[in-house]
Amino acid sequence: MSSQKALRSGGRGSLRLALRIARRDAVTHLGRSALIVVLIAIPIIGLSALATVTTSNIPTPAETVRDNLGNNQAKLTVVSTPNSSLKQDPLNPEDWNISGSGQVDSQGAPTTPHGLPSAYLPTGTTILTLRDVAVVARTATGTGSMSALQGSAWNSSFRGRFAVLSGRTPRSPNEIMATPAALVRLGKAVGQSVTISEPRHETLTIVGTMRDLTEPDSTERIFARAGALDGVSAAKDLLDTSFYLPNHAVSWAEVERLNQDGITVLSRSVVLNPPPIPGAWSEVENPYADFQTVLVALPVVAFSLFEVALLAGAAFMVGTKQQERSLATLSSVGGDRRMLSRVVSSAGVVLGLAGGILGSLLGAVVAWIYMQSTSNGSISAFPGFHVNPFVAGGIVAFAVLAGWIAALVPARRASRIDVVASLRGAARPLPPSRRAPLVGVIVALVGIAVTVAGTALVVTGDAASNHALSVAQFGIAGVVAGPILLQIAALIIAPAILRAVARVLTRAGTAARLASRDIARNASRSVPAVGAIMSTIFVASFVMTYTAAAQAEQTADYVYRTAPGLVSTQFYQFAPSKGQSAQLASALKSTLHATAISVLDSARTPGSNPGTKEHFAVPELNGAARCTQLPSGPVAVKPGSLSVTSLDCQGPEYLIDPESSPHIWIASPAAISRAIGTPLNATSRAALAAGKAVAFYPQYLHAGKVIINWWTAHQLGQFEDPGGSGHPARSASVPAVLQTPPHAVNFDLVMTPATAHALGVQYSESQIIAKAASAPTDSQLDALDATSQAIGAGPRAYFFYEGGPQSFASTAQWAILALSALIALGAAAIAIGLARAEGRRDERVLGSLGAPPLLRRSFSFWSAVVITGVGSIGGVILGTVPALAVSQSLVQEGGRAAVPYSPPWLILAIAAIGLPLLLAIGSWLTAGRSRVQYNVRAPIE
Numbered sequence: 001m002s003s004q005k006a007l008r009s010g011g012r013g014s015l016r017l018a019l020r021i022a023r024r025d026a027v028t029h030l031g032r033s034a035l036i037v038v039l040i041a042i043p044i045i046g047l048s049a050l051a052t053v054t055t056s057n058i059p060t061p062a063e064t065v066r067d068n069l070g071n072n073q074a075k076l077t078v079v080s081t082p083n084s085s086l087k088q089d090p091l092n093p094e095d096w097n098i099s100g101s102g103q104v105d106s107q108g109a110p111t112t113p114h115g116l117p118s119a120y121l122p123t124g125t126t127i128l129t130l131r132d133v134a135v136v137a138r139t140a141t142g143t144g145s146m147s148a149l150q151g152s153a154w155n156s157s158f159r160g161r162f163a164v165l166s167g168r169t170p171r172s173p174n175e176i177m178a179t180p181a182a183l184v185r186l187g188k189a190v191g192q193s194v195t196i197s198e199p200r201h202e203t204l205t206i207v208g209t210m211r212d213l214t215e216p217d218s219t220e221r222i223f224a225r226a227g228a229l230d231g232v233s234a235a236k237d238l239l240d241t242s243f244y245l246p247n248h249a250v251s252w253a254e255v256e257r258l259n260q261d262g263i264t265v266l267s268r269s270v271v272l273n274p275p276p277i278p279g280a281w282s283e284v285e286n287p288y289a290d291f292q293t294v295l296v297a298l299p300v301v302a303f304s305l306f307e308v309a310l311l312a313g314a315a316f317m318v319g320t321k322q323q324e325r326s327l328a329t330l331s332s333v334g335g336d337r338r339m340l341s342r343v344v345s346s347a348g349v350v351l352g353l354a355g356g357i358l359g360s361l362l363g364a365v366v367a368w369i370y371m372q373s374t375s376n377g378s379i380s381a382f383p384g385f386h387v388n389p390f391v392a393g394g395i396v397a398f399a400v401l402a403g404w405i406a407a408l409v410p411a412r413r414a415s416r417i418d419v420v421a422s423l424r425g426a427a428r429p430l431p432p433s434r435r436a437p438l439v440g441v442i443v444a445l446v447g448i449a450v451t452v453a454g455t456a457l458v459v460t461g462d463a464a465s466n467h468a469l470s471v472a473q474f475g476i477a478g479v480v481a482g483p484i485l486l487q488i489a490a491l492i493i494a495p496a497i498l499r500a501v502a503r504v505l506t507r508a509g510t511a512a513r514l515a516s517r518d519i520a521r522n523a524s525r526s527v528p529a530v531g532a533i534m535s536t537i538f539v540a541s542f543v544m545t546y547t548a549a550a551q552a553e554q555t556a557d558y559v560y561r562t563a564p565g566l567v568s569t570q571f572y573q574f575a576p577s578k579g580q581s582a583q584l585a586s587a588l589k590s591t592l593h594a595t596a597i598s599v600l601d602s603a604r605t606p607g608s609n610p611g612t613k614e615h616f617a618v619p620e621l622n623g624a625a626r627c628t629q630l631p632s633g634p635v636a637v638k639p640g641s642l643s644v645t646s647l648d649c650q651g652p653e654y655l656i657d658p659e660s661s662p663h664i665w666i667a668s669p670a671a672i673s674r675a676i677g678t679p680l681n682a683t684s685r686a687a688l689a690a691g692k693a694v695a696f697y698p699q700y701l702h703a704g705k706v707i708i709n710w711w712t713a714h715q716l717g718q719f720e721d722p723g724g725s726g727h728p729a730r731s732a733s734v735p736a737v738l739q740t741p742p743h744a745v746n747f748d749l750v751m752t753p754a755t756a757h758a759l760g761v762q763y764s765e766s767q768i769i770a771k772a773a774s775a776p777t778d779s780q781l782d783a784l785d786a787t788s789q790a791i792g793a794g795p796r797a798y799f800f801y802e803g804g805p806q807s808f809a810s811t812a813q814w815a816i817l818a819l820s821a822l823i824a825l826g827a828a829a830i831a832i833g834l835a836r837a838e839g840r841r842d843e844r845v846l847g848s849l850g851a852p853p854l855l856r857r858s859f860s861f862w863s864a865v866v867i868t869g870v871g872s873i874g875g876v877i878l879g880t881v882p883a884l885a886v887s888q889s890l891v892q893e894g895g896r897a898a899v900p901y902s903p904p905w906l907i908l909a910i911a912a913i914g915l916p917l918l919l920a921i922g923s924w925l926t927a928g929r930s931r932v933q934y935n936v937r938a939p940i941e
Contacts, residue, residue, distance in 0.1 A: 018342035022350045025343075033351060039532070040355025040406075041362065044399050048363020049370065051391045056371060059383035061271050064091070067214050067380050070161035072128070073268050074250040076117045076243040080262040090252065090274050093264035116235055117243050120261045128152055128244040129226055129234045136198035137222075140187025141779035142786030143197070148176075148222040148229055154210055157246035166190060167208025173228035177208045182220040185778060197789070199230040217377030306484050306535060309405040345407045352403020356396035363395075440492035447485030451881060454478020483882040487538060490874050491531050495523040498530075501866055511858030518859075519866050526867055533871025534878070537911055541879025544911075545903045551807070552902035558805035559744045562769055563677025567594060567776065569768040570798045575604070580791050581765045587787040591780050594770035598671040601753070602662035602766040606713035615710035615729045617761045619663050619749050621655065621699045655699060655748065664708070665750045666763045672750045675769055676741045684739045691758065693736040693751040700749055706736040708759060732759050775801040814907065821915055857924050864923035868916040876912040 026033040059067060069075055077093065080086065118127055130151035136143060153162045154169040154177065167190045170176060176194075178186070186194050188206055195203050210223055227233050234241040250258075250267040252275045258265050364387050371382045457475025502516035519526040562568050569584050576584070581599050588594045603617045655663075665672065669688060673679045676696065684694045693706050700706050709728035734755065741747075756763055776784070781799055788797040880903050 018346040019350065021343050022346035026347060026350055026354075033354075036351045037355040037358060040352055040399055040403055041359035044356055044359025044395060045363040045366060047398070048360045048392070048395050049366040050363075051395060052364050052367035052385075052387055053370060053382075055386040055388045055391060056367065056382045056384060058386070059380075060386070061091075061274075063379075063383040065268050065271050066160045067383065068161070068266055069244070069268055070158035072157045072244040072246050073248055074245040075266040076245065076258065077264050077266075078117065078238040078241070078243075078262060079264055082261045084260045086259045086262060086264075088255070088259055088264045090255070090270050093266050116238070117258075117261075117263055120258060120263065121245075121248065125248045126246055128155060128157060128246060129241050130244065131226070131232075131234065131237060131241045133199060133230050133232075135196045135222060135229060136785075137186060137194055137196045138786075139185050139779070139782040142782035142784070143789050144185060144778065144782040144785055145198075146182060146185065146220045146222065148224060149212075150224050150229055151226045153212075153223050155246070157244065161213060162210060163213055165209040165211065167206075170207055170223075170225050170228075173225055174202065174204050175207045175225075176204045176228075177210045177223040178206055179211045179219055179221045180209055181218050182222060183209065185220050185782075196229070202229065213378070214380040215378055216381075306487065309402045344410050345404060348403040348405070348407025349400055350403075352400040352406070353396065355403065356399025359399060360392050360395050364392075437493050437496045440489045440496075443485055443492060444489035447482045447489055449482075450478045450485060451482025454480075454482055479882055483538075483542075483878060486878050486881060487531075487534065490534065490878065491527060494527045494530050494870065495520070497870060498523065498526060498866065501870065505862070505866075508862075509858070511855055512862040515859050515862035516866055519863060529867045530871040530874075533868050534875040537872045537875025537915070538879040540911060541876045541908060542882050544907055545880050545901075548902050548904045555805045559746065560677070560802055560804065561746050561800060562675055562802045563745070564802050564804045565771060566674070566769050567592060567772045567799060567801050568770075570800060571766060575764045575766070576797075578765065581768060583791045584784075584788065584797065585768055585770070587784055588768065588770045591783045591787075592770065592772045592776055594772050596674055596771040598667070598674055598769050599765050600671060600675060600767045600769065601666040601763045603664035603666070603756075604762045604764055605662055606716060613712070614762070615712055616716065617664055617708050617710055617759075618716070619695075619700050620702070620707040620709055620731075622702050655697065661746070662766055663748050664756075664761060664763070665747055666753050666756045666761070667750055668752075671769075672747065674771075676745050676747050678742050681739055683737055687735070687737045688750070688752050688755075691734075691752070691755050693734050693749055693755065695736050695738050695749050696741050696745065697748050698738055701736060701738055702733070704735060704737075705733045706749060707731060707733045708761070734759060772801060775803055821911075821918075860926075861920050861924035864920040865916055868919045869913075872916050873912045876908050880908075 118125065121127075128151065130149055130153060133148050133150060134145055135148045136145050152158075154164050164177075165180070167177070178188075183189065183206070188194055190206055190208060193203050193205050195201075204224070211217070212219065212221065215221070222229075234243070249269050250265055252267070252270050255265045255267055255270060368385060371385065375381065454475045454477065457478060498516070498520040502513075502520040505512040505516040507513075561570075567588060569588070585597045585599065588597060604614070605616055665675075667675070669680045669685050672694075680688070680694065687694055695701055695706060709731050711728055715728075734751070736749075751759075751761075753763075776799065784799050785797075
């Protein structure tokens, strides 16, 4: 009787007893417990690895000092003239400084500073300087440009930031050191000489190698004494010189005093012992960055929690069914419903703790392997291996919470078991609920409504001034809760879906009919497995869809200089002669094996013809085309007018740069077709032949014509100056047609030479384009630079390969698919394995009736097809819902989504169809290996 009272009593005693029973049961059934622990640990490994890599990217104060100062005490940067209102961030002085008015300035210097920092420091203070400069040097294959650092970087005060690798340090101005990568580029060895032509002609001797430890191993850099390469002293270039104090420690009070002198300071003592952060800094933080981080990170964390709960819930549900006899025994000796529920939910806590600890440890190992395998030699990439104990503890608590949530539904079921039937071993599956589909539909509608409402709140919060996070937080919660409700609705409706699938597969063969009916009849073991697969694919689908949206945004905003795959030679403040253009074209052909070489002419611009007093032809933008109140020339811009670069206009920025960018191109239809990457259509070709122009942007059309104005260089320089004014020297119009290229390009208006002559447009050769098989290597670029030097083009000729926008989504999506496939394989193998273990009696019945191994293999195959197919397809469909909400939440001016909705349909199809087939084949290979005999004395259900 006393034992029964103890079992029935609530409070701490019964909770301790439940935890003790759960712990002992977990030890007794190690196999089942291990499977549940692994299911919980699989997602935790990913979260732990991500958290460890993220924290390892954040330097500690000691690492910040090491990476920026080496052994120095402080680094001083002159940013302005003496300013009593200048204040800096104690920890990041080079990133931000605040004036007394509260305005933020990033490394700004309105006027020339007064003098060297030594004027504001105690007499006799030792100061070291470092200053970057670009040099043009003779390389192994031609002429190339690389960076150089002037100053005593090899001084012992910089140890930890720079490292001498071999040889000795320079003793005279004509001696240098270089990185190993620079030696390869130069084709030189220690002891040999190298010739530079910029910033001045010098012959230098390489005496050793060293490198900046904060830069990758592949960095090409030269190290020289202060002023050795350009002859410029620190006093003449204060803004670009960094001043280091090897011995003088700078206190926070002295930092504040130096701020008033226009100097910001990174001080070792201040970084290691920072003062209270000024209150003004809380007002100048970037809330938009936090907004975007929260908007994406919070759904991922919440969906991961739900995923862990479903993964573990599948195992707990099956485990609880196998545990029914033990729970019935516990109930028969006095355990009430609360005790039975607590035993099962306590098992979630125990196994969640084990899974969290295991996942956190393995995640840290995975993070370390990732960091080692992706290291580029820079200590700044991963300043250290940081396992934050608070973050790790939070992840373990996250796993415990997920385990507890996962065990809630099985715990509720355990509290309602039929004790007598369970002790007799005659428990039957619960009959299907007729109201469940209706409840699922209602929950789904609520989920959709919550998602829509959350999206609306996110848009409202983002559109508010300073991005009102207080408003958007409710929206983000809706974006998270809505899809989770949709998944819950899918699980509620899943039994009905499985019954519908069973009816569809009735005529698909004996194995398909038996498997689908078994799955539909035993929803208690099949639905959790479906949920485990669905949650895994759901998270992967969400991340892949959002990644694809980010890629689509970047692609939409990218402006092609030329068609992809073309190398172009462009010129800065230089107009090549026909002979020079021919020599450069020949160099492109011989060096890059380029084909389809064309020389394009364009209207003369001040950028390529500096110092001239001529008038330059510029097409006039039409504000009525797709924009409003666009300036038609170098006149004052009215307040509130829309720029050509606004989203209402959808035009590239270079359209409003008439000073340096050519806008009128004179070329043949074949040449301009190669340049833009698509043939001119029949209308455009006919227009050019008839003396008309072809515009590639509607902003130039004025009722079927293009207006061309002639301006002086001074007027064009005042184009965007609110105080500018003036009138063109003359204007002319020419009929024109519009052809929209496949993507935005830096070719906006084309005409034939005859039309240009008739209009009086002065033009010259300005660009050479050529088809290349791949992007030029450094050695090929060096050879081309050498040619441009030899023909007199010098550093004013630039070679650019158009490779299109950087593609990051495809690699990321395939990596996510591979990771989700591994997680899904593990989760499916465990969940289906547990379901198969529960259905072992059915398999024995088949064996006793003479079912051959092939039938049992096919039975397993179709079981996996149905479970993983329903889960994968449901996960893909539901995973695109929150991504759609997120992508449409950040809406830019003009109504276009900042992140467009562009799901990767091919990869999603593989996840929805290919993954179930892979799992089904694996299930077929591992099932039905031998005949089994039905030899169980328990009653047949």
